[in-house]
Amino acid sequence: MSNPIPTKQKALVIPAKHAPFVIAEVDVPKPGPGEILVREEAIGLNPADWMVHDLDPFQSNYPFIIGMETAGTVIQLGEGVTSFAVGDKVFFAGSVFNGHPSFRQYNLTAVEFCAKVPSNLTLDQAASIPIAxxxxxxxxxxxxxxxxxxxxxxxxxxxxxxxxxxxxxxxxxxxxxxxxxxxxxxxxxxxxxxxxxxxxxxxxxxxxxxxxxxxxxxxxxxxxxxxxxxxxxxxxxxxxxxxxxxxxxxxxxxxxxLSSGGTADKTVTFVVGFKEQFRELGISMWKHMPAWFESGDLKPNNIEVVPGGLGGIPSGLERLKNGEVSARKLIVHPNEVA
Ligand SMILES: NC(=O)c1ccc[n+]([C@@H]2O[C@H](COP(=O)([O-])OP(=O)(O)OC[C@H]3O[C@@H](n4cnc5c(N)ncnc54)[C@H](OP(=O)(O)O)[C@@H]3O)[C@@H](O)[C@H]2O)c1
Incomplete structure (x- = not known):
């Protein structure tokens, strides 16, 4: 018999604007139609995490959970999901943008922005990939x-x-x-x-x-x-x-x-995450993602596991902020410290 789905989990929370992170108990979300609930086993840290904490660019409502990258195990399927099964190892980008932040023990994703972990990668390596x-x-x-x-x-x-x-x-x-x-x-x-x-x-x-x-x-x-x-x-x-x-x-x-000429002169553009207008490209990339890594066309980033579970995240973010991380992704195991 499978384990019951937990209703509570630990999360790393920003309790108030610019306040230090604290670990708190929060609800485990329920997967809606087309979503899966995942027990997180590895979380990737990003420079944007400390920036969101320190700069509050979204003028967020507090308390607030952030975090952008997840790899873990599917534990529950939302209505209509047929492309994943309970027990599958998956990875995806979850963020403050889509309401699926990763600095907690369980996370949700829409199935079209998610993939099974390639057979030649560990969960830690998979957690280094989504945002990159x-x-x-x-x-x-x-x-x-x-x-x-x-x-x-x-x-x-x-x-x-x-x-x-x-x-x-x-x-x-x-x-x-x-x-x-x-x-x-x-x-x-x-x-x-x-x-x-x-x-x-x-x-x-x-x-x-x-x-x-x-x-x-x-x-x-x-x-x-x-x-x-x-x-x-x-x-x-x-x-x-x-x-x-x-x-x-x-x-x-x-x-x-940059060369100029052609139909347009030099153009400078800036991109942020997958907005609605880039949805098709995002879906297409997630569909092909495992094959790129299995063929070796794409390689995972080098990784370093930061000890301390969710409580280790602030020290990892501090190292990113100080420019002390070179050519590697910092990874956290959220269940390491219960
Ligand atoms: N627009 C978006 O949607 C989006 C999404 C994610 C991230 N970002 C932004 O993209 C940037 C990169 O993120 P990331 O996660 O890939 O960073 P990262 O891997 O954590 O960055 C660490 C690397 O930065 C390199 N570096 C630092 N200063 C540099 C410079 N002046 N010139 C060249 N390399 C430099 C270091 O290179 P060496 O060790 O070789 O010196 C180090 O390997 C960040 O500013 C992040 O906020 C944007």
């Missing part, structure tokens, strides 16, 4: 819906004619060792881009070359030296720059390096 791959894919493949909302609009490599479509065209990925930068490099390789030029601390150069970068430029160079380094690699027009993280000097230099 969604954000890299959204930036490269969503089509701008207005001047400032949307991505580069490239043909996705999983669609007809997309694989290798951009062969021999250069691309710049700023901040290649970030969690987002690494899948951006790997997607660029699937698209055929070459050279794939990225910036990072040079200690991460070999890792990024194993991801598909052809050239790694020291992210601490001045903008002028960065531009000179890029020009020494290629004189071909650079039509795409993906900025996962950079400083202002390199960002401006990269803007200058």
């Amino acid at each position: 791959v969604e954000t890299a894919g959204l930036g490269l493949f969503s089509r701008p819906v207005n001047d400032a909302d949307g991505g580069a609009g490239l043909t996705p490599p999983w669609e007809e004619g997309g694989r290798g479509k951009y062969a021999d065209q250069p691309i710049l990925i700023l901040g290649g060792s970030t969690a987002i930068g690494q899948p951006a490099i790997q997607f660029s390789k699937m698209c055929g881009f070459s050279p794939i030029i990225t910036t990072a601390s040079l200690r991460n150069a070999e890792l990024l070359k194993s991801s598909g970068a052809t050239h790694v430029i020291d992210r601490n160079l001045s903008g002028a030296d960065f531009a000179a380094a890029v020009k020494a690699i290629t004189r071909d027009p650079i039509r795409i720059v993906y900025d996962a993280t950079s400083n202002a000097d390199i960002q401006l230099a990269a803007y200058d390096l």
Whole structure:
């Protein structure tokens, strides 16, 4: 006989604006139609978590739970769910945006934005993926819906004619060792881009070359030296720059390096999560997600497990805030400390 579904769980809560996190008991949510309830076994930490806590960009109602990445086991199916079964290992992005934050022991997701954990990945590795791959894919493949909302609009490599479509065209990925930068490099390789030029601390150069970068430029160079380094690699027009993280000097230099002309001049866009207008792209990415990792087209980020369960999260977020995390995702096991 299966275990009963718990009604209460522990969560890491922001009790009031800017107040320190506390662990509190909250209700376990019930899955609605098309949703599944998941016992979380691994949670990924993101820079946005400390930013939401410290800056309160959404002027949230408190108490408030945040957290964006989940891997765990399905324990209950909502009405109409046939694509997952109780006991499946799954991973997904849950966030303050969709009302499914991960800093707790049980979480919900809509099934179309969720996938089974690929057979060659651990749950910890799976928890390192959702936001990184969604954000890299959204930036490269969503089509701008207005001047400032949307991505580069490239043909996705999983669609007809997309694989290798951009062969021999250069691309710049700023901040290649970030969690987002690494899948951006790997997607660029699937698209055929070459050279794939990225910036990072040079200690991460070999890792990024194993991801598909052809050239790694020291992210601490001045903008002028960065531009000179890029020009020494290629004189071909650079039509795409993906900025996962950079400083202002390199960002401006990269803007200058962008080729203009064609049907439009240089366009700078910014993407945030999966809004309704990018729903189809999101669903399509989650459908293909396990196969990308099983084939090795995409690789999980390196991970480090932060001890202490939910109570270990604040110290992990502090390290992200202080720039002390390099080329790895911090992972927490929410049930480690009950
Ligand atoms: N728009 C969205 O929807 C969205 C979604 C998620 C995240 N984000 C944002 O995207 C950024 C990256 O997030 P993440 O989770 O991928 O970060 P992350 O992996 O935690 O970032 C750590 C990495 O940042 C790199 N880095 C720091 N400063 C850099 C610089 N000036 N130039 C190049 N690399 C630098 C470090 O590289 P080295 O160790 O090699 O020096 C380190 O590996 C964050 O600002 C985050 O808030 C946006």
